[in-house]
Amino acid sequence: MLFRRIYQFLLVYFAGISGLLLVKLLVGLSDYVIPGIPLIFATAGETAKGYFFDVLNTLQVTVLGQVISIILAFTVGIAGRKSSWIGSFIKMIAYNIQAYPIVALAPIIFILLGDGFIPRLLIASMICYFPLLLSVLGVMSSPVKDIEHFYIITGKMRWQLEVKIRAFENLSKLATVISGSATLAMAGAIVAEFIAADAGIGYSIRIALYQSDLAKILVALFMIGIVISIYQGLLESASERIQKAWAISSGN
Amino acid sequence: MRKNKVICGLVLLAILQLAWGSRADARELTYRLKWLFNASVAGDIYAEDKGYFTKAGLQVKIKEGGPGKDAIKEIELGQTDFGVASADQVIRALEKGAEVVVLFQIFQINPLQWIYRDTLPQITALSQLKGKSIGITFGGNDETIMNTLLAKGGIPKKDVKIYSVRFDFTPFLTKKVQIWPVYRNSQGVILKNRLQAEGENVRFLNPADFGVNFVANSVITSKKMIETDPDIVDKFQTALLAAWRDAMAPANQESTLASIAARDKDNNAAITKLQLLATRELTGTQNFGSIDKDAWIQTEQIMLQEQQIKRPVNIQDWLHK
Numbered sequence: 001m002l003f004r005r006i007y008q009f010l011l012v013y014f015a016g017i018s019g020l021l022l023v024k025l026l027v028g029l030s031d032y033v034i035p036g037i038p039l040i041f042a043t044a045g046e047t048a049k050g051y052f053f054d055v056l057n058t059l060q061v062t063v064l065g066q067v068i069s070i071i072l073a074f075t076v077g078i079a080g081r082k083s084s085w086i087g088s089f090i091k092m093i094a095y096n097i098q099a100y101p102i103v104a105l106a107p108i109i110f111i112l113l114g115d116g117f118i119p120r121l122l123i124a125s126m127i128c129y130f131p132l133l134l135s136v137l138g139v140m141s142s143p144v145k146d147i148e149h150f151y152i153i154t155g156k157m158r159w160q161l162e163v164k165i166r167a168f169e170n171l172s173k174l175a176t177v178i179s180g181s182a183t184l185a186m187a188g189a190i191v192a193e194f195i196a197a198d199a200g201i202g203y204s205i206r207i208a209l210y211q212s213d214l215a216k217i218l219v220a221l222f223m224i225g226i227v228i229s230i231y232q233g234l235l236e237s238a239s240e241r242i243q244k245a246w247a248i249s250s251g252n
Numbered sequence: 253m254r255k256n257k258v259i260c261g262l263v264l265l266a267i268l269q270l271a272w273g274s275r276a277d278a279r280e281l282t283y284r285l286k287w288l289f290n291a292s293v294a295g296d297i298y299a300e301d302k303g304y305f306t307k308a309g310l311q312v313k314i315k316e317g318g319p320g321k322d323a324i325k326e327i328e329l330g331q332t333d334f335g336v337a338s339a340d341q342v343i344r345a346l347e348k349g350a351e352v353v354v355l356f357q358i359f360q361i362n363p364l365q366w367i368y369r370d371t372l373p374q375i376t377a378l379s380q381l382k383g384k385s386i387g388i389t390f391g392g393n394d395e396t397i398m399n400t401l402l403a404k405g406g407i408p409k410k411d412v413k414i415y416s417v418r419f420d421f422t423p424f425l426t427k428k429v430q431i432w433p434v435y436r437n438s439q440g441v442i443l444k445n446r447l448q449a450e451g452e453n454v455r456f457l458n459p460a461d462f463g464v465n466f467v468a469n470s471v472i473t474s475k476k477m478i479e480t481d482p483d484i485v486d487k488f489q490t491a492l493l494a495a496w497r498d499a500m501a502p503a504n505q506e507s508t509l510a511s512i513a514a515r516d517k518d519n520n521a522a523i524t525k526l527q528l529l530a531t532r533e534l535t536g537t538q539n540f541g542s543i544d545k546d547a548w549i550q551t552e553q554i555m556l557q558e559q560q561i562k563r564p565v566n567i568q569d570w571l572h573k
Binding site for chain 2: 035039206208
């Protein structure tokens with residue numbers, strides 16, 4: 001799974017670069033608009049090491065942000081699964097927060113939390129959590145009638161059991177959404193760094209954009225792609241193992 | 253299979269569009285600004301509003317600028333014919349093989365300056381920057397200019413507190429940072445006004461006062477355009493210069509403000525008037541539009557020293573005669 005993720009990324013990346021180079025060649029563009037291969041390599045030689053550590057810095061925020069958003073999404077999803085007033089109120093809050101553009105909320109976040117690690121983490125979590133929430137709400141709001149019916153008529157149904165049944169029956173779906181949310185957490189962390197931080201790959205991309213340096217941006221995108229492919233590949237492998245282990249323990 | 257053909261067709265169309273775009277129709281010219289419609293582009297708005305281009309026999313569409321908009325790239329891609337770019341953009345582009353020519357220089361004084369409260373003593377010597385907290389946009393022009401000022405003042409970076417600037421002014425307003433970079437004729441006016449309302453006065457640190465003349469925005473076009481359509485370039489330049497000159501004339505102030513108000517969606521009449529006055533000071537009155545060759549050469553030297561470019565581009569060869 002891990003290697004498949006990496007070579008799939010490399011295929012997409014080099015297809016993209018080839019497309020750009022084709023346009024450069026056909027239209028006769030300078031290195032300012034689309035950098036040529038020698039410039040890309042020269043830039044990679046100068047920046048790859050620094051950008052690699054920048055991406056690792058961003059990855060720290062990504063992993064933590066993803067964990068927070070998973071916890072948040074499950075908390076809100078479980079609390080909001082009922083069609084009660086409280087449930088619909090929680091859903092309304094969750095939807096509204098998502099509707100506000102992060103750029104508009106950012107100044108408030110920075111006034112309250114300063115500009116450092118915490119605001120990056122918060123923004124990464126905010127961007128990552130909503131798709132997770134939708135999936136969790138979908139799973140938690142859908143009764144597994146065959147199984148739940150038994151516990152209901154025997155009077156043993158509790159909310160913890162209901163959550164367990166619904167999560168277990170949709171384990172594959174939840175695992176896919178959680179591993180897929182890694183890219184969203186990474187995107188969230190990069191957006192946060194782009195807006196305000198003074199560290200991470202989003203910050204480096206912002207500097208490169210100030211300098212209209214597409215070669216640097218291409219190197220940064222390569223580093224982001226490689227690291228997120230590895231991270232996502234590891235998450236998928238882990239989720240496969242967990243699913244297998246659960247299947248064995250349940251006797252399926 | 254059919255889907256693949258459609259995708260291939262779309263890609264081919266996009267490439268053809270790019271290629272075709274480079275053959276700009278001289279009768280329908282486009283002019284890409286560097287920033288949004290406000291008082292800092294008063295002359296450009298005035299030119300369109302008062303029909304300067306039409307009188308010169310040109311049909312020009314002015315396109316608003318903004319973050320992510322790059323006139324040099326658009327000129328090379330054939331998406332625009334004329335544009336506004338900062339000196340560092342021009343020099344970087346030339347280093348990477350772009351062929352752009354500077355037609356005239358809008359600002360004789362760079363609007364990029366630093367604002368500070370008058371509770372600080374007036375900065376008359378660069379040595380006074382020692383120990384101060386200074387805002388810098390890493391990767392931006394202000395970083396290059398401030399580095400040059402510090403080097404000129406013999407101040408090691410460890411002797412000042414550098415603060416990474418982002419898009420809002422909170423660190424300056426909350427006094428976390430003492431000296432903050434602003435565009436003198438836009439944000440500078442707004443901040444000054446806001447602080448004055450709170451009973452605070454401000455001053456501006458102008459790098460030119462300390463011998464650092466880093467050129468700001470200029471009107472550019474492609475070398476190809478100058479070679480193939482010199483008449484159009486000449487007419488465009490003459491019309492735009494005349495519009496800028498008239499827009500900056502005190503006698504036309506009300507008319508200019510009305511033109512800006514019609515375009516600036518966030519127009520605040522009092523602020524716009526102050527911004528226009530500040531813009532007038534920066535464009536100069538005697539030498540309006542002239543290219544400060546020495547300043548361009550100094551800008552290139554600064555960029556070389558700061559390793560913003562790796563090789564000289566001989567900028568003087570790309571300044572329109």
